[in-house]
Amino acid sequence: MTDSIVIIGAGQAGVQAVASLRAEGFTGKLTLLGDEPFPPYQRPPLSKAYLAGDFARERLFLKPGAFFAEADCNLRLNTKALHVDRDAHLVHLENHEALSYGKLLLTTGARVRLIPVAGHDLPGVHYLRGIEDVDLLRPNLVAGKRVVIVGGGYIGLEVAAVAAKHGLEVTVLEAASRVMERAVSPLVSKFYEQEHVRHGVHLMLGAAAKHFEGHARVERVITEQGSLEADFVLVGIGVVPNDEIAGASGLTVANGIVVDEFTRTSDPDIFAAGDCTNHPNFYYARDNGRVRLESVQNAIDQAKHAALAMLGRPKTYREVPWFWSDQYDLKLQIAGLALPGDQIVPRGDPASRKFAVFHLRAGKISAVEAVNAAPEYIIGRKLIAEGKTVDTDALGDPEIPMKSIA
Amino acid sequence: MPKITYIEHNGKEHAVEVPAGWTVMEGAVKNRVPGIDADCGGACACATCHVYVDPAWKEKIPARTEMEESMLDFALDVKPESRLSCQIKVKPELNGLIVRTPKSQH
Ligand SMILES: Cc1cc2nc3c(=O)[nH]c(=O)nc-3n(C[C@H](O)[C@H](O)[C@H](O)COP(=O)(O)OP(=O)(O)OC[C@H]3O[C@@H](n4cnc5c(N)ncnc54)[C@H](O)[C@@H]3O)c2cc1C
Numbered sequence: 033m034t035d036s037i038v039i040i041g042a043g044q045a046g047v048q049a050v051a052s053l054r055a056e057g058f059t060g061k062l063t064l065l066g067d068e069p070f071p072p073y074q075r076p077p078l079s080k081a082y083l084a085g086d087f088a089r090e091r092l093f094l095k096p097g098a099f100f101a102e103a104d105c106n107l108r109l110n111t112k113a114l115h116v117d118r119d120a121h122l123v124h125l126e127n128h129e130a131l132s133y134g135k136l137l138l139t140t141g142a143r144v145r146l147i148p149v150a151g152h153d154l155p156g157v158h159y160l161r162g163i164e165d166v167d168l169l170r171p172n173l174v175a176g177k178r179v180v181i182v183g184g185g186y187i188g189l190e191v192a193a194v195a196a197k198h199g200l201e202v203t204v205l206e207a208a209s210r211v212m213e214r215a216v217s218p219l220v221s222k223f224y225e226q227e228h229v230r231h232g233v234h235l236m237l238g239a240a241a242k243h244f245e246g247h248a249r250v251e252r253v254i255t256e257q258g259s260l261e262a263d264f265v266l267v268g269i270g271v272v273p274n275d276e277i278a279g280a281s282g283l284t285v286a287n288g289i290v291v292d293e294f295t296r297t298s299d300p301d302i303f304a305a306g307d308c309t310n311h312p313n314f315y316y317a318r319d320n321g322r323v324r325l326e327s328v329q330n331a332i333d334q335a336k337h338a339a340l341a342m343l344g345r346p347k348t349y350r351e352v353p354w355f356w357s358d359q360y361d362l363k364l365q366i367a368g369l370a371l372p373g374d375q376i377v378p379r380g381d382p383a384s385r386k387f388a389v390f391h392l393r394a395g396k397i398s399a400v401e402a403v404n405a406a407p408e409y410i411i412g413r414k415l416i417a418e419g420k421t422v423d424t425d426a427l428g429d430p431e432i433p434m435k436s437i438a
Numbered sequence: 439m440p441k442i443t444y445i446e447h448n449g450k451e452h453a454v455e456v457p458a459g460w461t462v463m464e465g466a467v468k469n470r471v472p473g474i475d476a477d478c479g480g481a482c483a484c485a486t487c488h489v490y491v492d493p494a495w496k497e498k499i500p501a502r503t504e505m506e507e508s509m510l511d512f513a514l515d516v517k518p519e520s521r522l523s524c525q526i527k528v529k530p531e532l533n534g535l536i537v538r539t540p541k542s543q544h
C-alpha cells in the first residue's frame with residue numbers, strides 16, 4: 033500500500049475521498065490542498081438558501097474542523113497547487129514548497145465560464161461558484177432593484193427564483209429556445225418557463241447578451257432585441273473543468289481529465305474525481321459513453337471509487353447519476369441521463385404542479401425528471417439501476433401507483 | 439441549546455447540543471456522529487440521513503411530508519419510526535430527543 037496520498041482540491045469530492053480513504057483503512061500520510069480560504073463546503077445552497085440569507089455560512093461546511101484532526105488529514109487552505117512533476121512524484125505549490133506523493137488525487141472541480149463580451153469586467157457583473165461570489169452578490173438583493181440574469185440554466189433560474197421572491201425586477205436571457213435545454217425535456221422547460229413568468233420574471237428566450245454598458249459600473253445589457261437597464265448582472269453560462277494542471281503535466285485531457293471506469297488517469301499513480309473528470313458513464317449511451325458531470329452525486333461516488341482504486345482495490349464506477357434543483361416551492365429531481373431520440377412518457381398533469389417525464393430507450397427507463405413527484409423519482413431511479421423493461425402504458429398513467437410498476 | 443442523543447447501531451451514544459434552527463442531520467454531521475451520510479446536504483434528495491426516532495418522541499415531531507415519505511422508500515429497514523433526519527428541525531421543545539442510526543444508509 034502507498035504510504036502517502038496528496039489530494040488537490042478541497043471540495044465535495046476531495047473531502048469525500050479523505051473520509052473514504054480512512055474508512056477503507058488507509059493509514060499513511062494524507063494531505064488535502066485547497067486554494068480557497070474556507071474548509072470544504074457544499075455548493076448547492078449557494079444559489080438557494082444561502083443566497084436567500086436563510087442559512088448561516090458555517091452550515092455550508094461539509095465537515096467540522098475536528099473531522100480533519102481525527103482523520104489525521106493535513107488540510108491546507110489558501111494553498112494552490114501549480115504543477116505536478118510526475119517523474120519526481122512532486123506537487124509544486126504556489127508558495128514554492130514541493131510535496132511528495134505516493135498517489136495523487138485530482139479533485140479540482142470546475143470554474144465558471146467567463147462571458148467573452150465587451151463590458152464583462154464592469155463592476156456589478158457577477159458570477160456564482162463559491163462563497164465569496166454569494167457574499168458579493170447578496171447585498172444587491174434589495175426589493176425594486178433590476179437584475180439581468182444571463183443564462184437560463186439551473187443556476188440562473190435558481191437565482192431568478194430567489195431574486196423574484198425578494199421583490200427584484202428580474203430578467204432572464206436565454207440564448208437557446210428554452211430554459212435548461214441541456215438538462216431537461218421540452219415539457220419540463222415549458223413548465224418552468226411558465227412558473228417563472230407567473231412569479232413576475234421577464235423571460236427572454238433566444239436572446240443573448242451582446243455586451244454590457246455603463247460608466248463606473250454596469251448600467252445596461254445590450255441584446256439583439258434591445259437594451260435592458262440593470263442595477264446588476266448575474267452571468268450563469270456554465271463551467272469549465274479545472275484540468276490545466278493535469279494537462280500541463282502530460283496527462284490525457286479532453287474536456288476534463290480523462291479517467292477510466294476506475295477513476296484512473298493515464299498515469300498509474302494519479303487519479304481524478306468530480307466535476308474535473310471526463311469519465312465513462314455506464315448510463316451515457318453516446319460519445320463512447322464518456323461524459324463530464326457537474327453534480328454532488330458524481331463527486332461523492334467517484335471519490336469513493338477513487339479511494340478504493342488508490343488502495344489497490346479498483347471497483348467499476350456504475351452509479352446512476354442523480355441531481356436536483358430547487359426553484360420556488362418546486363423540487364426538480366432527475367435521475368439517469370437522457371439522450372435525444374429517447375421515447376418520452378409524461379406522467380401526471382403539469383398544471384397540478386406535480387408530474388414527471390420518463391425517457392425510455394429500448395423499453396427501459398434511461399432518465400426521469402420529476403417535479404414535486406418523489407415516488408416517480410425514487411422508483412424511476414431504482415428501475416434505471418435495475419435496467420428492467422417497463423410497461424409504458426402503466427408508466428404514463430398516474431392512476432396506476434409507481435410501486436406497482438417497480 | 440437543545441440536547442440530542444444519537445445512538446449508533448452498535449449501541450454507542452453521542453449526546454450533543456444542536457442549535458435551534460439546524461436539522462437533526464446537521465447535528466450529527468457537525469459532531470461527527472457516524473452512521474449518517476447525508477450526501478445531498480439536506481435537500482431531501484438522497485435518503486442517506488435515515489434515523490429511527492425514539493417512540494416517546496414520535497408525536498412531538500411534525501409528521502413526514504409526502505416528499506419525505508416517498509424518499510424513505512429508498513432507505514433500508516424502514517420502520518414506523520423512520521425519518522429523514524434532514525427534515526427534522528431542531529427546536530427547544532426537542533431538548534432530550536433520542537434518535538437511533540440504522541446499520542447502513544445504502
Ligand atoms: C451555485 C451552485 C449550485 C449547485 N447546485 C447543485 C445541486 O442542486 N445539485 C447538485 O447535485 N449539484 C449542484 N451543484 C454542483 C456541485 O456543487 C458540484 O458538482 C460539486 O461541488 C463538485 O464537486 P468537486 O469536488 O468536483 O468540485 P468543487 O466542489 O468545485 O471543489 C473543487 C475545489 O478544488 C479547488 N482547486 C481547484 N484547483 C486547485 C489547485 N490547483 N490547488 C488547490 N485547490 C484547487 C477549487 O477552488 C475548489 O475549492 C451546484 C454548483 C453550484 C456552483
Ligand code: FES
Pocket residue numbers: 463475476477478479480481482483484485486487509522523524525
Ligand atoms: S441529507 Fe439527503 S435526504 Fe437528508
